[in-house]
Structures are given as structure tokens and as C-alpha cells.
Amino acid sequence: MAKRNPEKTRKNILDAAVKEFAGAGLGGARIDRIAEESGCNKRMIYHYFGSKDGLYQEVLTALYTEMRQHELAIELDEANPVDALVELADRTFDFFVQRPEFIRILNDANLTQSQPSAETGPRGDLTADLIRQIAQLLDKGQKAGTVRAGLDATQLYVSIAGLGYFYLSNGYTLGALFQRDLLAAPEIEVRRDHVRAAVQAIVREPQ
Numbered sequence: 001m002a003k004r005n006p007e008k009t010r011k012n013i014l015d016a017a018v019k020e021f022a023g024a025g026l027g028g029a030r031i032d033r034i035a036e037e038s039g040c041n042k043r044m045i046y047h048y049f050g051s052k053d054g055l056y057q058e059v060l061t062a063l064y065t066e067m068r069q070h071e072l073a074i075e076l077d078e079a080n081p082v083d084a085l086v087e088l089a090d091r092t093f094d095f096f097v098q099r100p101e102f103i104r105i106l107n108d109a110n111l112t113q114s115q116p117s118a119e120t121g122p123r124g125d126l127t128a129d130l131i132r133q134i135a136q137l138l139d140k141g142q143k144a145g146t147v148r149a150g151l152d153a154t155q156l157y158v159s160i161a162g163l164g165y166f167y168l169s170n171g172y173t174l175g176a177l178f179q180r181d182l183l184a185a186p187e188i189e190v191r192r193d194h195v196r197a198a199v200q201a202i203v204r205e206p207q
Contacts, residue, residue: 022102063099063102082141103169148205
């Protein structure tokens, strides 16, 4: 008899749930389809996650955790403050490009007013760590005279995330309006350069 691997089972379910929630949203998602995709039965899904809503919360938490780990993979507090903040913006933008499912699930979560649960994972701690590091970079840069004074770490991060999120989440409608394929690879690189320049303009102390 094969030995049960709870971690692998949870991962298989979460991976299948990401696909299902990204495609159908919370309201349209079906546990039957998640069970078929993951190779687990419905009883096992309810055993691990309690309900469809519970699974949705776990998916949100897992994706936020993955994003924060991606953003915190660089040593922000050891780099030049302006360069480090631009690199953070690059990594945040990269994550949205690499994980389009996250954007679709976030859009749905905002429509349904769903929030990732602090109890289901380390997302809250990782977010606090990220904001703390941004604040340290701002302080270091302000003392060195390279970063403008008065910037709020949370507001800066919201701007960094928004520069990529809005563009990618609205790429189809914006592309139709401007008659450009804004989600094509060359256009994505143009946008990436714009994000870098915008963050530099926001944080750099005018000379």
C-alpha cells in the first residue's frame, strides 16, 4: 500500500483549486472539478479545507505567500536604496506576469470581498516584513540624500503593485481601446521599463 503524503495531497488540491478559481471565480467553482483535476476525492478536500470558502481562503493565502517570498528573495536592505526599490518593483511586476491566475483570483476576491485569512499561513508576517524593509530602505536613502522625504512605505508599495496590476488585469480592454496588443511580450517589456522609470521618479530625491 502506498504511504499517504499529506503535503503532496494538499499541494495537488491547491494547484487544482488555483486553476478552477481563476477560471470560474468563487461562485462558479465546483469542488467536483477540483477533485477530478487534483486526483483526490471530495471527502479528502473537505477533510483538509472544510468547505469551498475555506479552500478559497487557502488559495488566496498561498498565492500571497508565494508572491511575498518572490519579492523578498533579494536582500533589499543591503542594496542601494533606489536600486533596491526598483528591483522590488521589477520582481512584483514579474510575479504578476508569471502568475496571471493570481490577477484573475484577486479580481474575483475584490468583487466578493474575500480576504486571505491570517490564520492559514504566514502571509501577514511576510507582508509586514516587506513593508518593514521598504521603510528601512526609505530611511536609509533619505539619510543619504538619495530618496525624497515624506514617503510612506505602504503607500509606495501599493503604487508599485498597482503599476503592474492595473496594466495586466485590464490588458485586453486597454489593448482594444488603443489598438495595441498590450499583453504581447514586446509590450510587456515596454511596460516593465516604464514601471522602473516611474518608481525611480517617485522615490529619487530631485537633484
